[in-house]
């Protein structure tokens with residue numbers, strides 16, 4: 001680890017350290033510590049210093065793989081970019097080349113993708129845009145389980161860091177204060193012969209800071225800062241997510257997260273308008289089954305199971 005990273009680590013541990021104390025701790029000169037602090041500042045870390053206060057890391061807004069790994073990365077290797085077209089596309093490229101347990105993060109995306117061919121607004125400094133490469137031991141046709149788990153993980157991470165209480169709109173949207181705060185896009189390559197995953201990528205976009213939204217998003221989208229007043233450090237948020245994906249197979253085997261998903265899913269019990277390709281029908285959302293599908297009552301006498309793939313649901 002470089003001296004710069006060691007200084008960052010000491011500051012991330014919450015230490016308020018004088019240059020002298022840091023120099024002693026790390027076995028270097030004060031001027032070497034000062035140079036490391038200067039480098040960290042140049043990289044965007046808000047290292048503050050004051051008389052009788054020593055150095056302290058203020059609300060840190062710079063994404064850093066070292067900071068994430070220090071706070072806990074769940075065993076994922078973080079690949080960080082200032083800008084990508086889409087973290088999902090980069091993750092698929094890596095997965096196709098054999099990468100495992102990698103998390104791709106970008107400060108901004110120029111072609112952020114949503115479900116049903118939509119785009120995902122991803123400006124710099126305002127959100128956390130990340131994609132995990134997974135090799136889950138479930139059948140390819142059960143991919144909705146990954147999206148549903150990711151939604152629970154996001155809701156829990158938001159609650160851990162802000163105290164705000166997050167809800168879920170089946171299948172892939174997390175809501176706070178009645179507006180969308182996060183979208184999830186799961187894509188996969190399934191082995192044709194075995195029906196199992198060659199790989200899956202789970203892309204998560206969380207709106208963190210207040211920003212100027214395009215007109216069409218203003219009434220439906222929000223961010224953590226607006227809803228909770230908390231300015232969340234994106235490194236902490238990434239770590240809170242990655243730790244929740246440390247052992248995805250055990251979580252999927254256990255399956256109890258689906259109860260938490262159902263409890264948070266505000267669509268249940270509501271009249272909804274279902275769109276599947278060119279077909280549209282009204283129904284009442286009744287339950288989530290053990291495959292992460294939405295069970296709806298369309299009045300036909302039999303509940304219909306909606307698989308997330310090609311379906312969108314709107315609360316009436």
Ligand code: BTN
Nearest residue numbers: 086112113114115183184203205
């Ligand atoms: C949706 O709202 O329909 C899903 C949005 C998913 C957005 C995330 S941001 C990180 C990852 N990269 C993408 O291009 N999309 C996902």
